[in-house]
Amino acid sequence: MKLAALINSDGTGAGERQVTGFAIDHRKVAPGTVFGAFEGARVNGEDYIADAIRSGAIAIVARPGLQIEGAAYIADSNPREAFARLAATFFAPFPATSVAVTGTNGKTSCVEMTRQLWRMAGFHAASVGTLGVTTADERVTTGLTTPDVVTFLSNVAGLAREGVTHLAFEASSHGLTQYRTEGLTVAAAAFTNLSRDHLDYHGDMAAYFTAKIRLFSEILSPEGTAVVWADDPQSARVIDLARERGNRLVTVGTQGDTLRLVGRDPTLLGQGLTIEAEGRTHTVNLPLIGAYQAANALVSAGLVIATGGDVAATIANLARLQPVRGRLERAAIAKSGAPVYVDYAHTPDALEAAIAALKPHAGGKLVVVFGAGGDRDTGKRETMGRVAIAEADRVIVTDDNPRTEDAAAIRRDVLKGAVGAEEIGDRRAAIAAAIRDAGPEDIVLVAGKGHEQGQIVGDMVLPFDDVSVARECAA
Numbered sequence: 062m063k064l065a066a067l068i069n070s071d072g073t074g075a076g077e078r079q080v081t082g083f084a085i086d087h088r089k090v091a092p093g094t095v096f097g098a099f100e101g102a103r104v105n106g107e108d109y110i111a112d113a114i115r116s117g118a119i120a121i122v123a124r125p126g127l128q129i130e131g132a133a134y135i136a137d138s139n140p141r142e143a144f145a146r147l148a149a150t151f152f153a154p155f156p157a158t159s160v161a162v163t164g165t166n167g168k169t170s171c172v173e174m175t176r177q178l179w180r181m182a183g184f185h186a187a188s189v190g191t192l193g194v195t196t197a198d199e200r201v202t203t204g205l206t207t208p209d210v211v212t213f214l215s216n217v218a219g220l221a222r223e224g225v226t227h228l229a230f231e232a233s234s235h236g237l238t239q240y241r242t243e244g245l246t247v248a249a250a251a252f253t254n255l256s257r258d259h260l261d262y263h264g265d266m267a268a269y270f271t272a273k274i275r276l277f278s279e280i281l282s283p284e285g286t287a288v289v290w291a292d293d294p295q296s297a298r299v300i301d302l303a304r305e306r307g308n309r310l311v312t313v314g315t316q317g318d319t320l321r322l323v324g325r326d327p328t329l330l331g332q333g334l335t336i337e338a339e340g341r342t343h344t345v346n347l348p349l350i351g352a353y354q355a356a357n358a359l360v361s362a363g364l365v366i367a368t369g370g371d372v373a374a375t376i377a378n379l380a381r382l383q384p385v386r387g388r389l390e391r392a393a394i395a396k397s398g399a400p401v402y403v404d405y406a407h408t409p410d411a412l413e414a415a416i417a418a419l420k421p422h423a424g425g426k427l428v429v430v431f432g433a434g435g436d437r438d439t440g441k442r443e444t445m446g447r448v449a450i451a452e453a454d455r456v457i458v459t460d461d462n463p464r465t466e467d468a469a470a471i472r473r474d475v476l477k478g479a480v481g482a483e484e485i486g487d488r489r490a491a492i493a494a495a496i497r498d499a500g501p502e503d504i505v506l507v508a509g510k511g512h513e514q515g516q517i518v519g520d521m522v523l524p525f526d527d528v529s530v531a532r533e534c535a536a
């Protein structure tokens with residue numbers, strides 16, 4: 062593609078040059094690249110413009126007012142958005158039906174369940190999120206929940222080339238703020254819930270909510286559908302916005318209109334759901350435990366219905382959902398018979414939801430092993446501690462990805478809320494102690510890392526998998 066196909070010719074002849082790719086990191090620039098130079102949280106990408114041009118960049122997308130020589134200058138007051146728009150033109154086409162999920166908790170679960178439901182309906186579907194890029198055949202991790210815009214758009218275009226027609230992706234608040242997922246037509250957008258997380262980056266809850274809501278105010282197609290978990294205190298704001306914009310609405314939950322949850326009856330390994338839809342009552346056995354998994358299943362069904370799925374068939378397909386990796390995953394059975402679950406709860410609300418899911422199944426004690434990640438919102442630590450002490454019967458505070466922080470200091474923050482909890486810094490030792498002491502009627506919950514395969518200490522990633530460690534400790 063010639064540069065002139067992306068921008069109006071600037072009279073220098075630059076428009077005749079061939080565009081070979083897009084980059085937002087100057088180290089990834091090759092001859093023919095369009096380079097996006099953005100001010101970041103850590104460094105200023107504008108400082109690398111000269112290096113990018115030396116490496117062959119033919120155009121620079123940046124804010125107005127810079128001196129740029131040797132490449133076309135595409136100046137825009139919102140350079141991230143302008144860059145994403147151009148990159149989308151370059152990488153298109155994308156899967157014909159794309160939907161996005163935002164919210165503090167449940168994004169990964171929803172994109173994964175939506176992908177599964179589409180597949181059951183016979184579509185070639187994929188999901189992109191914390192677990193990576195997933196199709197029916199394989200899963201490739203990208204390292205971030207919402208990858209950077211170039212990785213995202215090039216991967217999604219690759220999926221379309223492989224024949225994927227249906228895509229569900231996670232829109233994290235960082236991703237939304239940094240315009241990582243612009244440029245494709247979003248047919249439906251879902252909101253799961255809002256609670257505390259990531260205030261290190263966003264500052265306060267209002268800014269965090271504003272970041273998330275951009276999915277509905279700017280990214281969702283004007284002809285698209287907003288799918289809303291109606292039971293969250295913030296849902297009304299999303300519903301109001303969708304109404305103002307004239308988007309179609311699908312609301313789900315006990316307060317929902319499209320899929321109204323009127324009954325939830327936990328069984329040993331799942332739950333019976335009673336759902337009112339289109340004036341009829343449907344019943345289905347969801348093979349997953351916990352109110353939160355029922356919520357995510359309904360949001361996912363809402364996304365499938367919003368993009369043309371049959372209501373009765375979609376509800377019936379919930380009976381065939383497979384568990385999502387690291388979300389209430391039954392990892393092992395202790396010698397005493399106590400089941401050990403691994404869950405990705407790393408916010409106060411998620412921890413509460415995970416404990417609430419398991420508690421009804423514990424005849425004896427509910428034991429929770431958890432910590433908090435370093436270089437992340439410090440304010441959530443004490444609240445997580447308080448939730449654990451209030452809801453569980455035995456609490457062991459341990460390490461979870463200290464990153465560049467002092468692990469003992471992070472545990473101290475958690476213990477401020479978890480008054481009276483035990484402290485075992487080494488995660489393997491903590492899991493071992495919980496499993497060793499668990500009685501036959503007890504349940505052990507190992508929370509915080511879910512599917513993660515490593516413990517991040519400093520700039521090293523030490524191999525660590527809660528599921529394997531639980532199995533080793535139970536053996």
Ligand SMILES: CC(=O)N[C@H]1[C@@H](OP(=O)(O)OP(=O)(O)OC[C@H]2O[C@@H](n3ccc(=O)[nH]c3=O)[C@H](O)[C@@H]2O)O[C@H](CO)[C@@H](O)[C@@H]1O[C@H](C)C(=O)N[C@@H](C)C(=O)N[C@H](CCC(=O)O)C(=O)O
Pocket residue numbers: 085086087088097099100101102103104105106107109191204205206207208209233234235236239262
């Ligand atoms: C805080 C944050 O989101 N940082 C991400 C973001 O940074 P930024 O735009 O602020 O970038 P910066 O590092 O200050 O650099 C500014 C610009 O200069 C460029 N640069 C930088 C250095 C250089 O040598 N050359 C160069 O060109 C960078 O590519 C960037 O465009 O852009 C970078 C490039 O894409 C990301 O790698 C980086 O993710 C870091 C590693 C990260 O840890 N992000 C986490 C917090 C994150 O994004 N998490 C969310 C949410 C998780 C969830 O709850 O699900 C996620 O979506 O994963």
Ligand SMILES: Nc1ncnc2c1ncn2[C@@H]1O[C@H](COP(=O)(O)OP(=O)(O)OP(=O)(O)O)[C@@H](O)[C@H]1O
Pocket residue numbers: 164165166167168169170171191206231233253254353354356357387388389404405406407410411412414415511
């Ligand atoms: N609907 C929900 N309501 C409350 N808690 C939930 C809900 N869904 C998931 N959780 C909790 O959040 C954890 C993470 O779930 P999931 O990975 O689906 O969320 P996410 O939004 O993708 O998280 P991340 O922001 O890390 O990508 C789960 O393990 C569970 O503890």
Ligand SMILES: N[C@H](CCC[C@H](N)C(=O)O)C(=O)O
Pocket residue numbers: 206407433434435437461462509510513
């Ligand atoms: N996407 C989340 C994952 C947190 C997982 C938890 N194990 C931690 O390290 O805090 C984040 O980057 O904040």
Ligand SMILES: [Mg+2]
Pocket residue numbers: 168169170190191192206231
């Ligand atoms: Mg996720």
